[in-house]
Amino acid sequence: MTDSNSPQGPEDFTQAATKSVANSSATNAPGWERAALEKLAFAALNEQKSSRRWKTFTRLAWLAFFVFIAWALMHRGSAGTDKSTAHTAVVDIKGEISSGGETSADAVVEALRSAFDDDGSKAVVLLCNSPGGSPVQAGIMNDEIYRLKAKYKKPVYAVVEESCASAAYYTVVAADKIFVDKASIVGSIGVLMDGFGFTGLMDKLGIERRLLTAGENKGFLDPFSPQTDRQRAYAQVMLDQIHQQFIDVVKKGRGERLHETPETFSGLFWTGQQAIDLGLADQLGSLDYVAREVVKAEDIVDYTQRANVAERLAKKFGAAVGEGAVRALEAIPALH
Structure with missing residues (x-):
């Protein structure tokens, strides 16, 4: 019908x-x-x-x-507040520290500059919950924190939530004071380079690795090729040098507050209370506590740079277009 x-x-x-x-x-x-x-x-x-x-x-x-x-x-913005209003500025140091991520040097430094430049911000708090990541990104952020402190004459505090380890501690050790929870994880002052070696398995399976290089050491990190003592020693020198840079940054940031022991720079990590005893942190305290009792500005403004809805849509759209292009190329008959 x-x-x-x-x-x-x-x-x-x-x-x-x-x-x-x-x-x-x-x-x-x-x-x-x-x-x-x-x-x-x-x-x-x-x-x-x-x-x-x-x-x-x-x-x-x-x-x-x-x-x-x-x-x-x-129209992407980080904080919308009246510059005449006194507040505590917050910048997140969360997740893995890596180039191109939300906790990259570019993103964090941009947020820090906005936070320091705002006349209403009385202090900047680094809110940390990170297992670490790139020492290069951490070094850039650490240097910028010192530069901005000297330029704007504003204090910087770090507040640790669950963890502040490795490159995350490298970053926040530039703060004037570090506040932790008693159960926070702090430390891991060390450097590592990890990988796998499959040469023994390949021998058992009768697989031959055919790797062509120009330069005798070009493929020394290849997991399917044996590693010589000379190559291992060379990599260790690099790790020791970066580790010493990390140690120097910690000593500069903590100064006389640091109670150095043979384990301090061994790569171990400690609870928040232990970190205070070792001089790696200053006292217990949360973000609200620091804003209220230390900065004396209870209003908290988050300056962290985050991808908004449009950026996430754009990334997904770009990924979909890229995937479509790859599929189109794969559909083209191969030439023989």
């Missing part, structure tokens, strides 16, 4: 015109051929108009999508 009053689409117009042709031919009315051709032409025009409208709508929808993304990216 169909409703005679329901709207008709392009296909309905075509069918109606066809029926009209049949009816006209049956009655043999004068000029029926002309009327039938006109109805068929109008039906075709209506179908073309409908198709054009749909294409126009699709294009406008895509245009609106990209305009929204562009607008959101241009």
Whole structure:
């Protein structure tokens, strides 16, 4: 059953015109051929108009999508507060510290500069919950914290939540004071380079590794090639040098507060209470405590740079386009 009053689409117009042709031919009315051709032409025009409208709508929808993304990216902000209002500025140091991630030197330094530059911020708090990561990124952030402190004459405090280890501690040790929870994990002042070696397994399976290099040491980190004592010693020298840089940064940041022991720079980590006893941290305290009792500005403003909805959509869209391109290339027949 169909409703005679329901709207008709392009296909309905075509069918109606066809029926009209049949009816006209049956009655043999004068000029029926002309009327039938006109109805068929109008039906075709209506179908073309409908198709054009749909294409126009699709294009406008895509245009609106990209305009929204562009607008959101241009209006991305970290903190919206009156500069005359006293507050405690917060910048997160969370997750893995790596280039290109949310806790990269670029993202954190941008947030730090905004926090220091705001006249209303009375102090900057580094809110840390990170297992570490890149010593290069940590070194950049550590240097920038010292530079901004000297330029703006504002104190910097670190507040540790669950963990502040390795490169994360490398970063926040530039703070004037480090506050921890008694159960926080702090430390891991060391450097590592990890990997796997499969040469023994390959020998058992009868697999031959065919690696061509220009330079005798070019492939010395290849997991399928044996590692010589000379190469191992060379890598150890590099690790020791980076480790010494880490040690120097900790000694500079903690100064006379550091109670150095043979285990301090061994790569071990400790609870928050132990870290206070060792001089790696100063006292127990949360973010609210520091804002209220130390900075004396209870209003907390987060300056952390985070990807907004538009950026996440853009990344997903870009990934989808890239995946489609890869599939298209894979579909091309290979040349033999």
